[in-house]
Amino acid sequence: MYSLLFRLAFRRLDPERAHTMAFSWIRLAARVPGLRGLLAALMAPRRPELGVTAFGLRMPGPLGLAAGFDKNAVGIDGMAMLGFGHVEIGTVTGQPQPGNPRPRLFRLVGDRALINRMGFNNEGSAAVAARLKGRRAVLPTTVGVNIGKTKIVPEEEAEADYVLSTERLAPHAGYLVVNVSSPNTPGLRSLQAVDRLRPLLTAVRAAADRVVPDRRVPLLVKIAPDLADADVDAVADLALELGLDGIIATNTTIAREGLGLTAGPALVQETGGLSGAPLRTRSLEVLRRLHARVGDRTTLVAVGGIETAEDAWQRVLAGATLVQGYSAFIYRGPFWARSVHRGLAARLTASPYDTLAEAVGDPRHHLQNPVRHT
Numbered sequence: 001m002y003s004l005l006f007r008l009a010f011r012r013l014d015p016e017r018a019h020t021m022a023f024s025w026i027r028l029a030a031r032v033p034g035l036r037g038l039l040a041a042l043m044a045p046r047r048p049e050l051g052v053t054a055f056g057l058r059m060p061g062p063l064g065l066a067a068g069f070d071k072n073a074v075g076i077d078g079m080a081m082l083g084f085g086h087v088e089i090g091t092v093t094g095q096p097q098p099g100n101p102r103p104r105l106f107r108l109v110g111d112r113a114l115i116n117r118m119g120f121n122n123e124g125s126a127a128v129a130a131r132l133k134g135r136r137a138v139l140p141t142t143v144g145v146n147i148g149k150t151k152i153v154p155e156e157e158a159e160a161d162y163v164l165s166t167e168r169l170a171p172h173a174g175y176l177v178v179n180v181s182s183p184n185t186p187g188l189r190s191l192q193a194v195d196r197l198r199p200l201l202t203a204v205r206a207a208a209d210r211v212v213p214d215r216r217v218p219l220l221v222k223i224a225p226d227l228a229d230a231d232v233d234a235v236a237d238l239a240l241e242l243g244l245d246g247i248i249a250t251n252t253t254i255a256r257e258g259l260g261l262t263a264g265p266a267l268v269q270e271t272g273g274l275s276g277a278p279l280r281t282r283s284l285e286v287l288r289r290l291h292a293r294v295g296d297r298t299t300l301v302a303v304g305g306i307e308t309a310e311d312a313w314q315r316v317l318a319g320a321t322l323v324q325g326y327s328a329f330i331y332r333g334p335f336w337a338r339s340v341h342r343g344l345a346a347r348l349t350a351s352p353y354d355t356l357a358e359a360v361g362d363p364r365h366h367l368q369n370p371v372r373h374t
Contacts, residue, residue: 003333006331006333010022011107011109014102014103014105015103015105015106015107015114016102016103016104016105019069019105019330023069023070023075023078026075026078026079026081026082026334027074027075027078029078029081030075030077030078030081030138030139033138036077036081036138036139039081039082040080040081040083040139042338043081043082043083043334043335043337043338044060044061044083045060045061045083045085045341045345046341046345047341047345047348049345049348049354049355049356050062050341050344050345050348050356051355051356052085052321052322052356052357052360053357054246054299054301054321054322055175055218055220055245055246055299056216056218057086057142057174057175057218059085059086059142059322060085061083061085061337061341061344062085062312062316062320062321062322062323062344062356063083063084063085063312063322063323063324063325063337063340063341063344064084064085064086064087064088064142064144064322064323064324065079065084065086065087065088065324065325065326065329066088066303066324066325066326067088067089067090067091067144067146067177067179067222067326068090068091068116068118068326069326069329070087070089071089071090071091071092071120071121071122071123072089072092072122072123072127072128072131073089073128073131073132073135073143073145074131076089076135076137076141076143077137077138077139077141079141080139080140080141081139082334082337082338083337083338083341084141084337085141085142085322085337085341086141086142086143086144086174086322087141087142087143087144088143088144088145088146088177088324089128089143089144089145089146090122090128090145090146090147090148090177090179091120091122091146091147091148091179091182092122092124092125092128092145092146092147092148092165092169093120093122093124093125093147093148093149093150093151093161093165094124094125094149094150094153094161094162094164094165095124095125095150095152095153095161096122096123096124096127097119097120097121097122097124097150097151097152098121099118099119099120099121099122100117100118100119100121100184104116104117104118104119104272105117105118106267106270106272107330108259108267108268108276109331111258111259111276111277111278112276112277112307112327112328112331113259113274113275113276113277113278113279113327114274114275114276114327114330115267115270115272115273115274115275116184116252116272116273116275117183117184117270117271117272117273118184118272119151119184119185120148120149120150120151120182120184120185125147125164125165125168125169126168128145128168128169129168129169129171129172132145132169132172132173133171133172135172142174142175143172143173143174144173144174144175144176144177144220145169145170145172145173145174145175145176145177146177146179146222147162147165147166147169147176147177147178147179148179148180148182148185148188149161149162149180149185149187149188149191151185151186155187155190155191158191158200159199159200159203162178162200162203162204163203163204163207166204166207166208166211167207167210167211170207170208170211170212170217171211171212173217174218175217175218175219175220175245175246176204176208176217176218176219176220177219177220177221177222177248178200178201178204178219178220178221178222179222179251180192180197180200180221180222180223181222181223181224181250181251182251182252182273183224183226183251183252183253183254183272183273184272184273189224189226192223192224192227192231192235193231194234194235194237194238197221197235197238198238198241198242201219201221201238201242201244202242204219205219205242218245218246219244219245219246220244220245220246220247220248220299220301221235221239221244221246221247221248222247222248222249222250222251223235223247223248223249223250223251223286224250224251224252224253225249225250225251225252225253225255225279225282225283225286225304226253226254226255227286229289232286232289232290232293233289233293235247236289236290236293236294237293239294239298240294240297240298244298245298245299246298246299246300246301247290247294247298247299247300247301248301248303248324249283249286249287249290249300249301249302249303249304250279250282250283250286250287250303250304251273251303251304252272252273252274252275252279252304253273253274253275253279253282253304254273254274255274255282256268256269256274257278258278259274259278275304275326275327276305276307276327276328276331277305277307277327277328278305279304279305280304280305280306280307280311281305282304283302283303283304283305284302284305284314284315284318287300287302287315287318287319287320288318288319290319291318291319291361295361296360296361299321299322300319300320300321301320301321301322301323301324302315302318302320302322302323302324303323303324303325303326306323306324306325306328306340307325307328307331307332308340308343309339309340309341309342309343309344309346309347310343310347312340312343312344313343313344313347313359316344316356316359316360317359317360317361317362318361319360319361320360320361321357321360325340344356
């Protein structure tokens with residue numbers, strides 16, 4: 001049904017308009033108690049073995065919604081209703097900003113990919129913090145808050161901008177993510193260099209501890225797939241040095257290799273970050289490199305090119321405790337999280353592991369004939 005609806009309706013609409021329309025329907029459904037309860041029961045991960053603990057937080061399943069879908073924290077219950085084990089909102093900036101001019105979101109349907117140059121369009125940290133503070137959760141879920149730099153803020157003032165967002169948002173965040181990897185804010189990716197990233201993360205950590213003295217707000221950093229391997233290693237070492245709670249790998253890419261299955265050259269060359277299926281290989285490479293460097297000393301979250309339960313399973317075996325998606329949700333529809341979690345449950349049953357947590361980064365996944373549970 002969703003595939004037919006996508007072909008006949010959503011595909012014909014401007015992608016951003018289609019997103020706004022579909023998201024409004026999800027939010028509306030979440031306001032109807034009977035419908036919300038029915039869908040939540042239908043979509044939620046049902047197998048307790050799928051439950052994972054990441055940076056001290058318990059989640060019913062590993063698949064969460066990546067940042068970018070719900071920028072202003074307006075539909076958290078709706079996404080929890082659809083079976084996502086956690087919801088990462090944002091990216092939120094210190095000041096409100098409209099983002100880049102439209103059009104700024106493009107579908108590459110044949111490649112099952114998106115190109116976006118949204119530019120961190122959001123209502124700003126003060127408005128989002130007020131919304132989170134006043135939120136009465138009707139469905140339990142972990143809420144991550146992804147923060148980035150306001151475009152008009154000079155690079156030399158980036159630290160203060162991130163600290164401002166942290167002071168406002170950390171009290172309401174299950175975990176906090178420093179985004180220094182979007183290609184759509186000029187100069188942002190330069191903050192991934194460890195000599196600039198170290199003081200930034202140190203300042204954010206101090207601010208979070210100052211405004212939330214009664215608990216440790218987990219702090220993660222989100223990196224780009226376009227980093228050189230040596231830079232990936234450097235970020236991994238920095239995460240261990242600073243005691244970060246996790247690394248999210250990866251954001252969108254500026255690369256365009258292997259595209260153009262159905263899209264014309266002009267669409268393929270639109271500026272912005274590419275997400276979806278073409279990102280699968282590089283994102284997995286970065287994840288494996290990070291895990292080889294950090295082991296189980298920090299939590300790894302995989303995102304980029306995850307479409308199926310097999311994709312998610314491979315990320316878990318490669319060292320990811322959590323996985324996230326966005327583009328696949330656009331192409332596969334509202335039952336996508338349910339499908340991934342069910343597929344993971346089937347793979348877990350056919351594996352040597354009793355729980356998903358046991359499979360995270362376990363070298364036994366190289367076994368050719370895994371033992372099947374009876």
